[in-house]
Amino acid sequence: MDLLFRDVTAVTLDKYCTVLRRAYVGVTAGKIVYVDKTPPEEPAVPQATVARVIDGRGKVLTPGLINAHTHLPMTLLRGTADDADLHHWLFDHIFPAEARLDNRAARAGTLLALAECAASGTVSVTDMYEFSDDIAACVDESGMKANLSRGMLCPDGRFDAAADRRYRDTLDLIDTWHGYDGGRILAESSVHAEYTSPPALWEAAAALARERGIGMHVHLSETQNEHEECFRRHGLTPAAVLDRYGVFGTRTTAAHGVWLTDDDMNILAEKGASVAHCPVSNLKLASGVARVSDMLAHGVNVALGTDGAASNNTLDMWEEIRAACLLAKNLGGAPDRFTAPQALALAVTNGARAQGRERETGQIAVGFDADLVLIDFDRPHLTPCQNPLSHLTYAVRGGDVVMTLVRGRAVYENGAFPTIDVEKAKWEAVNYALPLIFNS
Numbered sequence: 001m002d003l004l005f006r007d008v009t010a011v012t013l014d015k016y017c018t019v020l021r022r023a024y025v026g027v028t029a030g031k032i033v034y035v036d037k038t039p040p041e042e043p044a045v046p047q048a049t050v051a052r053v054i055d056g057r058g059k060v061l062t063p064g065l066i067n068a069h070t071h072l073p074m075t076l077l078r079g080t081a082d083d084a085d086l087h088h089w090l091f092d093h094i095f096p097a098e099a100r101l102d103n104r105a106a107r108a109g110t111l112l113a114l115a116e117c118a119a120s121g122t123v124s125v126t127d128m129y130e131f132s133d134d135i136a137a138c139v140d141e142s143g144m145k146a147n148l149s150r151g152m153l154c155p156d157g158r159f160d161a162a163a164d165r166r167y168r169d170t171l172d173l174i175d176t177w178h179g180y181d182g183g184r185i186l187a188e189s190s191v192h193a194e195y196t197s198p199p200a201l202w203e204a205a206a207a208l209a210r211e212r213g214i215g216m217h218v219h220l221s222e223t224q225n226e227h228e229e230c231f232r233r234h235g236l237t238p239a240a241v242l243d244r245y246g247v248f249g250t251r252t253t254a255a256h257g258v259w260l261t262d263d264d265m266n267i268l269a270e271k272g273a274s275v276a277h278c279p280v281s282n283l284k285l286a287s288g289v290a291r292v293s294d295m296l297a298h299g300v301n302v303a304l305g306t307d308g309a310a311s312n313n314t315l316d317m318w319e320e321i322r323a324a325c326l327l328a329k330n331l332g333g334a335p336d337r338f339t340a341p342q343a344l345a346l347a348v349t350n351g352a353r354a355q356g357r358e359r360e361t362g363q364i365a366v367g368f369d370a371d372l373v374l375i376d377f378d379r380p381h382l383t384p385c386q387n388p389l390s391h392l393t394y395a396v397r398g399g400d401v402v403m404t405l406v407r408g409r410a411v412y413e414n415g416a417f418p419t420i421d422v423e424k425a426k427w428e429a430v431n432y433a434l435p436l437i438f439n440s
Contacts, residue, residue: 001040001050002408003027005374008056010035011388012364013063013348017341019388025061026050027370030407035366054403058378060388063362064123064371064404065317066351069217069255069276069305071129072138073101073109075116076433077310086223086285094310098130100437106131108428110138115422116315118144118412120398121373123405126253126276126305126355128190128217130166132173139185143411143419145371147253147355148173149190149217152197152205159200167204174212184407186215186356191247193219194230194238199245206246215251215356218242220275221264222256223287239264248273253354255305257295258288269299274354277346279323280314281307292328292346293337303354304346316398321347325393340393370408375400 003026010023012035026034034040040050074094081093106129117125124145129135132150139146150169161167170189178187189209191202209216221227221238234241239260242248248271257275260268268275277290295302304324306315321343328338352362361371375392377385379400385391404412411419 001026001028001033002052003370004034004040004050004053005056005061006039006053008054008374009060009377009388010364011060011062011392013344014363014365017389023056023061025364025372027372027405027408030370030409032364032366032368032370035364054374056374058376059402060375060377060392061364062121062373062375062392063348063364064373064406065121065347066303066355066357066362067117067122067125067305067315067317068253068274068303068351068354069278069307070113070125070127070315071308071310072113072125072127072135073106073129073131074308074310075113075315076101076105076109076429076437077308078313080310082313086287087225089285089311097437101131101433102436103131103134104428105433105436107134107138108425108433110135111142111420111425112422112429113309113315114138114142114144115412115417115420115425116309118142118404118417118420119401120316120318121375121401121404122315122317123371123373123411124351124355124357124361126188126217128192128255130169132169133176136173136177136180136185140180141419143409144406145184145357145361147186147188147215147217148177149188151190151192152201153192154197154201157198159198159204161204170205170208174214178212178214183360188215188217190216191218191242193222193226194242195226202242202245202247206249209250210246213250215253216247217253218247218255220254220257221259222282223285224259227259237261237264239267243267243271251356253303255307256282256287256290258282258290260291260295262294262298265295265298265300268295272301274301274303274350276303276305276354277324278305278307278320279327280319281311283323284313285311289327289331291331292324293332296342301350301353302346303351314398317347318396318398321393340389343393344389370405372405373401374403376402
C-alpha cells in the first residue's frame, strides 16, 4: 500500500453520505483500495505494508472537488473590470484584454489557476477558453484532471468550419489530448453562447461532438437580457433553439442557467445535460439566482463552478458550496429547502457526473481514483465539530485544505506545490503577462 490515512474522519459522499470517524483509507497505484474503521492487516488486505502513513487526527478526508465551469487563464484579469454588468464587462473590457494574450501569458495564468485550485481542494476542472494546447500542457504538468474545450464563437455570423481557426483548434485539441493519460484529460466541443455565434456553428460543434463521442460545453441563459434577446431573434429560448440544432445531443455542461424556464429544464433533463451553477459570479455580475432546487426537481443534474477568476474573483469552490446552499434556501423560502449534503453533492458527485467521470471519482470508496482532500479541522472556526457535513458546507475555507491528491499523487501539500513551479508562474504573470495585456 502506497499511502494510508489513519484515524481520519472520512466523509465518503456515498449515496448515504456516510461519515466514518477514526477511519482508515488506503491508496495503492492511484486507487482507493481500503476503507474501514479497523486498520488493514495481512492476509485480508494484500500489500498491507504501507509506504507512508498520514495521521488523520483532527482532520477530515473528503473526495476532491470538481469545478464544473471555469476559464483558467483569466486569473490574469482578476480585478480588471469589477462592478460592471456582463455585457459591458465582456465586450468593453474582457474581450479586448483577451485579444492581447499570447501562449506564454496564457500558460502563466493557467498554472496560477491550477495552483489555486489544488490549494483549495479542487481535483478536476471543466474549462472553456482559447490556447487549448497550452492549457492542456499545463494540466498535464500539474497532474490534475480536466475536461477542456476551445470556446467557439463567431460574432460576425459568417461561420465556415473549413476556414474557422477556432474549429481547427478544437480538432487539434481532440486529436492531441482527448483521453490523454488514461482519460485524465478529456476534450470537449464548445459553443461559447447563443448570442456570440450563428446556427451554422452550433450545428458544426454538435456534429463534431457526436462524431467523436465527446462532451459539449456552452454558456446558457446567464442573464435576463441574453435570454429575452434570444427569444426576440428566434421565438425560442436559448435552450430551445440550441436543442433544435443538436447542441444537447451528447453529454453537455450548460454553464449558469440562471434564467431557464420550466420547459428549458425539461429539455435539459430529457437530454441528460448538466447545469454548472456559478452562484458567486452570477451574484457579482448581478445576473440573477439560478433555481437550483427546481432544476433538481425536474431531473437536471446540477454541478457547481466558479466561472473565471475575473468575474468571481476566486477559484475557491468552498465559497460556491456555501453560496449555493444559502441562495437555494432563500429562494425556496425555507431553511430546509436545501441541505448541506445536497450542496456538497453539487461540487463532488454531480460534478463527476457532469464530466462523465462518475465511475472514477466523487466518492471515498474502494475502486475509485484516490482524488482526495485532507482538511485541517483543528482550526478555531472549525472547533468544535459536531457535524462534519455542516462544517464542510458552511464553515470550511479553501485555506483549510492541507493536502490534495489526484490519483494518489499530491498536487498540493502544506503550502507546497510538488508539480507546479508557482514562483516562476507568478513571475511570468507579473513581469510578462500584465505588461503585454495592459501596456500593449
